[in-house]
Amino acid sequence: MATILLVALVHVPQMALTPGIARIKTDAFPEYSLLVIQSAVTLPCLLSVVSGIVSAVLIRFGKLTRKAATVIGLALFGAAGLFTLFFHAHFFQLILAGLMLGWGTGMFVPNITSILIDNFDERDRKLASGLQGASASFGGIVLSFFAGLLVTYLWYGGYLMLLLGLPICAVCIANLPAQKASGTEAERGPRRKLPIDVLYFSSVASFLFVMMFASFSNNLSSHFQAAGIVNYSAMAGIGIAINMFSGFLMGLFFNKLSMRYGDYLIAAAFVFLAAGFFLVGVFTHVLPLMLVGAFISGMAICLATPQGIVSMSRYVDESNSFFATMLFNCVMNGMAGFLSAPVLTGITQLIAGDDTVFRYNFIALLALAIGLAFAWSIARRAKRGAVWR
DSSP, X not given: OHHHHHHHTTSOTHHHHGGGHHHIXXXXXXXXXXXXXXXXXXXXXXXXXXXXXXHHHHHHTTSOOHHHHHHHHHHHHHHHHHHHHHOOSSHHHHXXXXXXXHHHHHHHHHHHHHHHHHHSOHXXXXXXXXXXXXXXXXXXXXXXXXXXXXXXHOTTXXXXXXXXXXXXXXXXXXXXXXXXXXXXXXXXXXXXXXXXXXXXXXXXXXXIHHHHHHHHXXXXXXXXXXXXXXXXXXXXXXXXXXXXXXXXXXXXXHHHHHHHHTTHHHHHXXXXXXXXXXXXXXXXXXXXXXXXXXXXXXXXXXXXXXHHHHHHHTTOOTTTHXXXXXXXXIIIHHHHHHHIIIIIIHHHHHXXXXXXXXXXXXXXXXXXXXXXXXXXXXXXXXXXXXXXX
16 A cells, blocks of 8 residues: 555656646747647646556556556656656657657556455555555645656756656555566456446546646646746746645545535535635636635645445456556546646637636636536436435
8 A cells, every 4th residue: 555655656747747838838948839849748648548548458468467558658657757857859759758758658557446445345445546646746735846846947847857757656566565467367267347336436436527627737837827926937837836725624624524425525626726726717817816816726636536436437347457457547648647738728719819817717617517517417416216325
C-alpha cells in the first residue's frame, strides 16, 4: 500500500508542466499560439491512451505483467525529465519529451490502480482509493509548487520535476509483488465483458470531469498574467498547489464520505468545480478570492476520481479489472486531458478570444449543469435498485 501511495505522487504530471505555459509562450516559443502551447503540454494525455491500450493487451496475452508495466512506465516518466534537461532548445524536443511522458504515464497509472483493486476488498478499497487520491493531490502540491519556482528561472523547469519518477521506479522494483508473465489464472481464463456501468462512470467521473478540471491549471498562469500579477508563473504554481492541497484534505475524509453519500459525491465534485471556477473568473483583481476559488475547485478531484474507481470496481473482477482501469485512468482520462485545450479553450476562443475570465465562467456553468444532471441520473438509478454506495 505504501508503494501504491508513493506512485500516486506522480499520477498528475500535468501539475508540473502547466505553471510554465505562459513562459513557454512568451520566453521560449513566442511564434506559437497559446492553444498550440497548451496542446503540446497536454500531448502526453493523448499518448497515454495508446500506451494504456497497448500495455493492457500485452498483459492480457501474458507478454507483460502489471508490475513490469508499472516499472517501465515510471522509467520512461523519469527519462522525459532527463531528456529535457539536456535537450530543450527546439519545439520538437518539447514534443519528444511529451511523447516519453505520455507513454510512461499510460503504462503505470492504470496498472497500479488495477493492483489496488485486486488486492483490497470492497471496504478497504474505499479507504485505499481515498488515500491514493490524497497522495495524488499531495504529489500535485509538490510538483506544481516547485515547478512554479523553477519556471521563474528556467522556462522548462517544470519538466525537471519528472525526474522524481526514477527513484519511485526503484522502489517499485523492490516492493511490488512479483507476478508471472502469464498472469493469474483469472487473467488467462475467459474475460468477462465490461458492463455498461463501467462506461457510465468512466465517461462522467473521468472524461467529463477531468476535461473541465484540467482547464484550471491550463489557464491559470495566463489568467494571472492578464490580471497583472507580478511573478505570475510562481503564483500560478502556488495556486495549483493550493488546488491540490484541498484535494489532499478531501482524500483523507473520502472513506467516510463515500460510505454515506456514495455516487452522489461525483455530482458534488462538479458543483465544487463550478463554485471554484466562478470565484477565479469573477474576482480577477482580488488574488485572495481567486486562491479561495482554487481551494474550492481542488476539493472536487478527491471526490470524483476515487468515487469513480469505487463505483466502477463494483462491476469488475480480476479477469477484466485492468481493462476497466485502463478505460477509466488512461482512455477517458487521457482523452479528457488532451481535449481540454482544443475543445474548451478552442470553443471559448471562438466566442471571446483569449479572455480567460469568460473561459472560467463558461466552464463553471457547464460543470454545474453536468453535476445536476448526474445527481438526477443517480436518483433514477437508485429507484431502479442500482447500488449507489
